[in-house]
Amino acid sequence: MTDVFHEVDEQLRSQRFEDWLRRGWPFVAAAAGAALLIALGVWGWSKHEADEAAKASLAYEAGLDAAQRGDVANAEKGFAEAAASSSPAYRTLGLMQEAQLRFDQKRLDDGVRLLDEAAKVAPDDVLRDAAKLKAALALMDTRPLSEVEPRLKPLVDGKGPFRTLAMEALAMSWLQAGRLDQAKGEFSVLTLTQGVSPAAQQRAHAALDLINSGSAAVEPAAVKAALALPPQRALIPPPTAADAGAAQ
Numbered sequence: 263m264t265d266v267f268h269e270v271d272e273q274l275r276s277q278r279f280e281d282w283l284r285r286g287w288p289f290v291a292a293a294a295g296a297a298l299l300i301a302l303g304v305w306g307w308s309k310h311e312a313d314e315a316a317k318a319s320l321a322y323e324a325g326l327d328a329a330q331r332g333d334v335a336n337a338e339k340g341f342a343e344a345a346a347s348s349s350p351a352y353r354t355l356g357l358m359q360e361a362q363l364r365f366d367q368k369r370l371d372d373g374v375r376l377l378d379e380a381a382k383v384a385p386d387d388v389l390r391d392a393a394k395l396k397a398a399l400a401l402m403d404t405r406p407l408s409e410v411e412p413r414l415k416p417l418v419d420g421k422g423p424f425r426t427l428a429m430e431a432l433a434m435s436w437l438q439a440g441r442l443d444q445a446k447g448e449f450s451v452l453t454l455t456q457g458v459s460p461a462a463q464q465r466a467h468a469a470l471d472l473i474n475s476g477s478a479a480v481e482p483a484a485v486k487a488a489l490a491l492p493p494q495r496a497l498i499p500p501p502t503a504a505d506a507g508a509a510q
């Protein structure tokens with residue numbers, strides 16, 4: 263009798279499994295289909311991003327080549343195409359280069375606006391802080407300290423890659439505004455800060471000599487010429503397509 267009971271029990275389990283399979287297979291199939299769609303979607307999106315980054319890279323390089331030839335129209339076209347792409351890195355760089363073209367055209371406000379937009383869409387701290395610093399440097403010559411200082415202070419107080427350049431720019435802004443004690447303090451910090459380039463330390467020492475001699479208060483234009491900051495174009499190197507892909 264025991265063997266009969268076992269046989270009946272096996273048949274019941276088998277029947278229950280078949281019933282469950284009949285009821286549950288649509289859900290299993292749906293889950294498998296959903297997983298497949300998700301996998302295909304991720305693959306498709308990754309390929310789309312890679313394709314967009316590649317196109318943006320070509321447009322950006324074309325813009326750089328045109329700019330070096332003095333072909334402003336094609337430079338603008340290439341940078342605008344990069345700025346309109348879905349690649350955050352090339353979008354940021356395109357906007358920054360468009361801003362430089364505006365500066366070359368003496369359109370300061372338009373250039374600063376583009377740099378502010380670039381800082382908002384930047385995919386990392388390097389590009390974001392570079393855009394912010396370029397905007398502050400562009401405003402230093404013509405705008406009051408009240409407009410420049412709020413742009414530089416966050417860069418100085420943070421730990422970003424352009425902190426020492428922002429410190430030098432802030433010290434120069436204070437010097438131009440006649441706030442000699444603050445400028446002297448910041449230049450003194452620069453002379454002692456690790457990681458500051460020898461050229462920047464030399465400028466800081468020269469500024470301190472001018473302040474201590476009283477020349478800074480008498481001839482601010484001469485001080486400004488003697489302590490000129492690095493060119494704005496030299497802040498960041500052009501990225502490779504691989505760099506842009508890593509920043510996605």
